[in-house]
Amino acid sequence: MPEVKVSRLSKRFGGNAVLHDITFTIADGEFFTLLGPSGCGKSTTLACIAGLERPTSGSIAVGPATFVDSGTFVPPEGRNLGMVFQSYALWPHMTVAQNLAMPLKIRKVERRRQDELIAEALGKVGLAELKDRYPHQLSGGQQQRVALARALVYSPSVLLLDEPLSNLDAQLREQARAWLKRLQAELGITTVYVTHDQEEALALSDRIAVMSEGDMVQIGTPKEIYETPATARVAAFVGRCN
Numbered sequence: 001m002p003e004v005k006v007s008r009l010s011k012r013f014g015g016n017a018v019l020h021d022i023t024f025t026i027a028d029g030e031f032f033t034l035l036g037p038s039g040c041g042k043s044t045t046l047a048c049i050a051g052l053e054r055p056t057s058g059s060i061a062v063g064p065a066t067f068v069d070s071g072t073f074v075p076p077e078g079r080n081l082g083m084v085f086q087s088y089a090l091w092p093h094m095t096v097a098q099n100l101a102m103p104l105k106i107r108k109v110e111r112r113r114q115d116e117l118i119a120e121a122l123g124k125v126g127l128a129e130l131k132d133r134y135p136h137q138l139s140g141g142q143q144q145r146v147a148l149a150r151a152l153v154y155s156p157s158v159l160l161l162d163e164p165l166s167n168l169d170a171q172l173r174e175q176a177r178a179w180l181k182r183l184q185a186e187l188g189i190t191t192v193y194v195t196h197d198q199e200e201a202l203a204l205s206d207r208i209a210v211m212s213e214g215d216m217v218q219i220g221t222p223k224e225i226y227e228t229p230a231t232a233r234v235a236a237f238v239g240r241c242n
C-alpha cells in the first residue's frame, strides 16, 4: 500500500520560486494536511503530486512507483490518484451517476461493473438515492460529496483534497468535516489535504505540515504543532503565542 514520498521538491513559475526544497513522507492510511496562509504553495505542491504541474526539481513517489525524478515524469492519468478541488465542478448536464461513470468509462471498466462501483461509491458518501439527480438539484454539501464519490469510484491509491470545504457555509462545513472524518476512519485511504483553516487541520489530521512562503516550516501531529510550535510564525498561525 502507498506511502507518499516527496523529496526536495522545488517549483518556479518563470522567475518566481514558489516551492523551495520541500520534503515530506506520508504513511499508508495517513490523513496528512498541508496548512498555511494563502499563496504559500499548498496547491502547487498538490498539483505536483497530481501531475498537473511539473516540478522544477525533486522527486515524487507513491509506493513502489516513481512519478517524478530527474529522468521521469508520469502524466496524471498514469498515477491513479483521486482528486477533489475547491470548485468541485461536477458536469452540470450529467446526472450524479453519469458524473461518476466518466472516470470509469475513461478506464474502460465494463458497464455492469460501472453500476456496481457507482452504487458503492455513492453509498460511501451516503447519497445512493440521489444518483439520478442533476448537480443543480443538489445542495452545495451534497455536490461536494458527489465530487468526493467521483474521486473514490475507481479506488485511487491516494486522495488529494484541495480546500474541498471552502465553498460551504460555516454550518455545512462543520457537518462536512464530521463525515469526512468518519469516512476517513472507515476507508483508511491515504489522504493529502490542503487547507488554510487551522481548526480544520487540527480536527481532521493525523499529521500537519505547516508551510510558509514556499518553505516547509514544521511537520507534526496536531498536538505537537499546537503545543510546541517550532517558530513564532507557526505559533501565530495556529493561534497560540508562546
Ligand code: ADP
Pocket: 013, 016, 018, 036, 037, 038, 039, 040, 041, 042, 043, 044, 045
Ligand atoms: P496556496 O494554494 O497555498 O494558496 P499556490 O500554490 O496556489 O498557494 O500559489 C503559490 C504561489 O505560486 C503564489 O504566489 C501563486 O501566485 C503562484 N502560482 C501558482 N500557480 C501559478 C501559475 N500557474 N503561474 C504562475 N504563478 C503561479
Ligand code: MG
Pocket: 042, 043, 044
Ligand atoms: Mg490553494
